[in-house]
Amino acid sequence: MGWTRKDLLTIRELEPAEILTLIDTAASLEEIAGREIKKVPALRGKTVVNLFYENSTRTRTSFEIAGKWLSADVINFAASGSSAAKGESFVDTARNIAAMSPNVVVVRHSSSGAPALLARELSCAIVNAGDGAHEHPTQALLDLLTIRNKKGHFEGLSVAIVGDIAHSRVARSNIHGMKKLGMTVTVAGPPTLIPPYAQELGCKVSYRLEDAIRDVDVIMMLRLQQERMHAGLIPSLREYSRYWGLTLDRLAAHARPDVLIMHPGPVNRGVELSPEVADGPYSVILDQVAKGVAVRMAVLLLLAGGRSGEEK
């Protein structure tokens, strides 16, 4: 299926065929990472602006490398140390950047819906690189690509997503994508961190790690943001880790021998994942990072690679 959208804002709005177009394109581009000269001329003369209002290492670097391997000019704009720190509004900053005619603006913002606002305001392509607790579509795409790469298909696979589901944009994007592609999703975590939307989207809910990880093909552990503890949502890190930390013993006792362990990073070692699991043979955490570049290349290429300067 051909790609026709101007922006990539959510997984929720995509058709299954569009998700597969993104994943297939990414799979075709993976080969570039193994080349001696990692550069193709597809986006020569195109400009990509990384507009990041929240900290990020993986995602920003990954978009930057993706843009550069496609020969685009990539400009990084971090909110600290910029006019945003002097009080310029988000839309004003964005309009100023737009006046420099970029082809793609990649946005990360702590407010849900910020990329959608930009997509309405600006004529260039907008990529959501994470907005609040809303969505993080490129993370879900790279997770899906990793799963297909290891399992060969999507239909019928079962996944357990464990941890702070309520505040996780990664979980939300993944749930949308996985359901659209025919996978079964169980979300698991302390009741305070399970959002009401989980059941509406057709997820099973589990309040015990041992039950959630039994017989699933993929376990996706989420990072516990330490500030959740201060908000009173969990009693203590130690208690969380005791009940929800994935250890080798738990894996051996309850999970299938061919299960994949995923984590969007950064990992809190010893909290949600024990180091032996994070570095163990089931873990595909670094595969995820490598796939991230291919996915972001695919997104930039599909959004900026075709006809420019007109409605696509």
Added chain:
Amino acid sequence: MTSRSSRLREKAEVLDASALDRALTRIAHEILERNGGAKDVTFVGLRTRGVTLAQRLAAKIAAIDGTTLPVGALDITLYRDDLNLRGAPVVRATDIPFSIKDKTVVLVDDVLFTGRTIRAALDALIDLGRPKMIQLAILVDRGHRELPIRPDYIGKNLPTSRREAVAVRLTEHDGEDRVVIGEPEEA
């Protein structure tokens, strides 16, 4: 660039199955003759039908010479000069699982038309390594070059008008082996 419009009013058959096979056999012999054997020769086919043709040429050379030559697949989408003029690109994987450094690469495609696809393929190949030599094998040369590019091995020279389309149909993709010339059907 090949015109491969699916709605084609067929005007004439240019090659039937046995003529197509004979043309490939001849090209295989010419490749061996020109290169003094099969040493250091590799095939790279352009997706999609060029890859199939490259595999067939490699099979012919294996039958003649006993040497099994490697066959790679090249997708030139990322190197096109008209990316800006089209919709969102459709990329298929480049898969060349061997080094082309210091090799003679025989680039294979089904139809040679403007030469722009081959220009892109040359750039793509050279980004992957520095071959000793690149040669071009084409099943049908239909003329109308827009760039100074000329094939080394030609299955069939076919004078066409720009309006016409040449369709190379191969069993692996289309269920039959033949080359036809036609005109796009009026909408």
